[in-house]
Amino acid sequence: MATLLxxxxxxxxxxMVFVYAxxxxxxxxxxxxxxxxxxxLEFSSFGPINANSNxxxxxRNTGTVPITLVSYFVKDASGNQYARTPWTNQPTLGPTTGGxxxxxxxxxxxxxxxxxxxxxxxxxxxxxxxxxxxxxxxxFSVVRYS
Numbered sequence: 248m249a250t251l252l253x254x255x256x257x258x259x260x261x262x263m264v265f266v267y268a269x270x271x272x273x274x275x276x277x278x279x280x281x282x283x284x285x286x287x288l289e290f291s292s293f294g295p296i297n298a299n300s301n302x303x304x305x306x307r308n309t310g311t312v313p314i315t316l317v318s319y320f321v322k323d324a325s326g327n328q329y330a331r332t333p334w335t336n337q338p339t340l341g342p343t344t345g346g347x348x349x350x351x352x353x354x355x356x357x358x359x360x361x362x363x364x365x366x367x368x369x370x371x372x373x374x375x376x377x378x379x380x381x382x383x384x385x386x387f388s389v390v391r392y393s
Contacts, residue, residue, distance in 0.1 A: 285310035308340035327362030
C-alpha cells in the first residue's frame with residue numbers, strides 16, 4: 248500500500264513539474280482579455296458655424312478597441328430631444344486617439360425632434376448621447392456659457 252501511494256505521489260509531482268516547465272499552468276490561469284469601448288469628453292464648445300445650433304466636442308477613445316460613432320441624441324432640460332440617425336462621415340477613433348465631432352441641431356441639420364424644437368441657449372445644460380457602431384452609448388452633459 249505504501250509503495251502504491253509513493254508511486255501516485257511521484258507521478259503527480261512529475262505532472263506538476265511538466266506543466267510548470269512547459270508554461271501550460273500560466274496559460275490555463277491567465278485571465279481572459281476583455282475588449283471594451285470607452286469614450287471621454289475632453290473639451291466642448293458651441294460654434295463655430297452657429298453657436299445656437301452647433302456643439303463641437305473633442306472626444307478621446309480611452310478603451311481598447313476602435314470606436315465609430317453612428318448616431319447622436321441631444322436633450323434639453325425640459326426633455327425635448329433632437330436625434331441624428333444615421334450620423335455619417337464620422338472618423339473612427341483608435342484606442343488612445345482623439346478627434347473633433349460636430350453635433351448639429353435645429354434646421355441646420357434637418358434632424359427630427361420630439362417635444363418642442365429648441366436651440367442652444369446661454370446658461371442651459373444639454374445632454375448629448377453618442378452611439379457607436381457596436382451599440383455602446385456615451386452620454387455627456389454640456390453647458391453653453393457664451
